[in-house]
Amino acid sequence: MYRYDEFDYQFVRDRTAQFADQARRRLAGELTEDEFRPLRLMNGLYLQLHAYMLRIAIPYGTLSSRQMRQLAMIARRWDKNYGHFTTRQNIQFNWIKLEDTPEILAALADVEMHAIQTSGNCIRNVTTDQWAGAAADEIADPRPVAELIRQWSSLHPEFSYLPRKFKIAVTGAPNDRAAVKVHDIGLRLHKNDKGEAGWEVIVGGGLGRTPLIGVTVREFLPQHELIAYLEAIMRVYNLYGRRDNKYKARIKILVHELGPEKFRAEVEAEYARRPKQETEVEERELARIAAYFAPPQFERLPRWSPRFEEARLANPAFARWVRTNVAAHFADGYAIANISLKPEGGIPGDATSEQMELVADLAERHSFSEIRVSHAQNLVLPHVKRDDLFDLWQALSGAGLAASNLGLAGDIIACPGLDYCTLATARSIPVAQAISRKFADYDRQQDIGPLKINISGCINACGHHHVGHIGILGLDKKGEEYYQITLGGSSATSASIGQIIGPGFAGHDVPDAIEKILDTYLKHRQPGEEFLAAYRRLGAQPFKEALYAAH
Amino acid sequence: MSITEKGQAMTANRLRDGAVVFFTRSGDWSEAIDAAVLATEPQAARALESRGKDDERATLVTGVYLFDAERRDGHIRALHIRERIRTLGPTVRLDLGKQAEGLGGAFPAENGG
Numbered sequence: 126m127y128r129y130d131e132f133d134y135q136f137v138r139d140r141t142a143q144f145a146d147q148a149r150r151r152l153a154g155e156l157t158e159d160e161f162r163p164l165r166l167m168n169g170l171y172l173q174l175h176a177y178m179l180r181i182a183i184p185y186g187t188l189s190s191r192q193m194r195q196l197a198m199i200a201r202r203w204d205k206n207y208g209h210f211t212t213r214q215n216i217q218f219n220w221i222k223l224e225d226t227p228e229i230l231a232a233l234a235d236v237e238m239h240a241i242q243t244s245g246n247c248i249r250n251v252t253t254d255q256w257a258g259a260a261a262d263e264i265a266d267p268r269p270v271a272e273l274i275r276q277w278s279s280l281h282p283e284f285s286y287l288p289r290k291f292k293i294a295v296t297g298a299p300n301d302r303a304a305v306k307v308h309d310i311g312l313r314l315h316k317n318d319k320g321e322a323g324w325e326v327i328v329g330g331g332l333g334r335t336p337l338i339g340v341t342v343r344e345f346l347p348q349h350e351l352i353a354y355l356e357a358i359m360r361v362y363n364l365y366g367r368r369d370n371k372y373k374a375r376i377k378i379l380v381h382e383l384g385p386e387k388f389r390a391e392v393e394a395e396y397a398r399r400p401k402q403e404t405e406v407e408e409r410e411l412a413r414i415a416a417y418f419a420p421p422q423f424e425r426l427p428r429w430s431p432r433f434e435e436a437r438l439a440n441p442a443f444a445r446w447v448r449t450n451v452a453a454h455f456a457d458g459y460a461i462a463n464i465s466l467k468p469e470g471g472i473p474g475d476a477t478s479e480q481m482e483l484v485a486d487l488a489e490r491h492s493f494s495e496i497r498v499s500h501a502q503n504l505v506l507p508h509v510k511r512d513d514l515f516d517l518w519q520a521l522s523g524a525g526l527a528a529s530n531l532g533l534a535g536d537i538i539a540c541p542g543l544d545y546c547t548l549a550t551a552r553s554i555p556v557a558q559a560i561s562r563k564f565a566d567y568d569r570q571q572d573i574g575p576l577k578i579n580i581s582g583c584i585n586a587c588g589h590h591h592v593g594h595i596g597i598l599g600l601d602k603k604g605e606e607y608y609q610i611t612l613g614g615s616s617a618t619s620a621s622i623g624q625i626i627g628p629g630f631a632g633h634d635v636p637d638a639i640e641k642i643l644d645t646y647l648k649h650r651q652p653g654e655e656f657l658a659a660y661r662r663l664g665a666q667p668f669k670e671a672l673y674a675a676h
Numbered sequence: 677m678s679i680t681e682k683g684q685a686m687t688a689n690r691l692r693d694g695a696v697v698f699f700t701r702s703g704d705w706s707e708a709i710d711a712a713v714l715a716t717e718p719q720a721a722r723a724l725e726s727r728g729k730d731d732e733r734a735t736l737v738t739g740v741y742l743f744d745a746e747r748r749d750g751h752i753r754a755l756h757i758r759e760r761i762r763t764l765g766p767t768v769r770l771d772l773g774k775q776a777e778g779l780g781g782a783f784p785a786e787n788g789g
Binding site: 151152153154157158172173174175176177205220221222223224472543544545549552554555558604605606 | 756
């Protein structure tokens, strides 16, 4: 894992000290709220529905056991003993006091963490594949590049006051688990005909009130040109991006208003103007960073683990968990263990301090002290010996962390919604809980197969509803919550934006509506056909009929 | 159930800890909505808002605003679900927030309450 150098260390310490002084001045009345708000937001401190909320960056979703324990400590000491893992691979604490925040930031700095650039019109935390550095299908670990981008974008003076926030996602695998087509910039590693690896650069994707799939600006960019090229994109955006209307300020609007061809031409012209010698520095820096991400010392193990196979045969509940939650690792004898934070009827993404500590302990014991946060609000132990999976599962089971539903109907993405968020127009979590209970039966979830249900409590789409196979958007109609359903969205390699199926539903009617949609799928599907494929083949009509014919 | 008054109440977040507070009859801030003063005339609402701005300047609270509310059976009920959730805490964690601390409003978040 990446470790801070002296520069990083000092920089975070300085920022923590600066914020402590800013908070003191605010509490003493020396700063007005208008003066203080941008300062606290630059340090991830929002004012939410019930209290301040602190959003802490988890760069590319990678945490050490030590860091996870510190998050658990912060939750226990300064919050209400839990945290919420977000769709941006970050963590949020919901009950923070302004007067405690300097101490919390200092505690974060102790473990090389901070909340910088988790808000504001800057380049936000870079996100990536939660299986990076472990997945069997990966071309290369994308995290060195994610870290390079993080270092480049941290307090970059030219990109600290962009027209709007800016999100970059990176994937090093052909199966996109990082949703690169719905980010401001998405980077996808692939190989050319000569077998060299390079980046497809996708720009102008995004969700929110104007959901759009990004367009490819460069098919194949050599790695050493990456930062220079990103800089050219940022300059074009900084120059032409709209600042008069925040709803039209994201780069996706610029790309789609100019048109991909014109936008590409602008970027290439800017790129051609740049001096080229700078890239050597980046190559050296990338090599330095990459050394931190060298794979851990895997033991040479046989692919076949008798201990694992015996446990799987003897214990059906373990076998179910393996089937859904364990993924293929590139190293023989190892596996990726996914920890669902979606227990039946639970709050998606929430974990108690005790659960965080257990995961930290288990990572230490079984996964080289490494933990990942996924954008689907789950946790991952990326490097577990197959021999150890049964022990791991038993420990997780005892703590309510062994839900066997990864990628199934119960694995619902949901933003905090109106239960916590000041922007929300409706609640998300209760809808997720009701659906989770309705489809709790494992066999039923298995029968339905791979399914992404995503719920947002407002048009800003933190719950990624546009790219849910089934998306649910909570809105306010004259003070009443109601929910619009979209079908056919996907953030995977063949990304698509879901289409609104028809009039919305009251919250208590949503689970039945989902059931009708899924019954329609089960009735019409061909052998082996997943929900999304069936929807794409069938179109909206049979689902519309099922939902609205009787009305 | 009798609605005796309709009007506006004033809320904010306490600056030092962010707690949701309501402006009271005695001119200070309470965590309980039932202590809130209800302005039934536009003029009274404007006066409330002005007091709120003063307390923002005095760094007691931040984010002051008025919201529609009514008095029912001696309790204050916010008209919008968002404000009712603020008087209670998360509907999905009844063990947290005002509702768990004996400071919650008398009405559930959902309509029909």
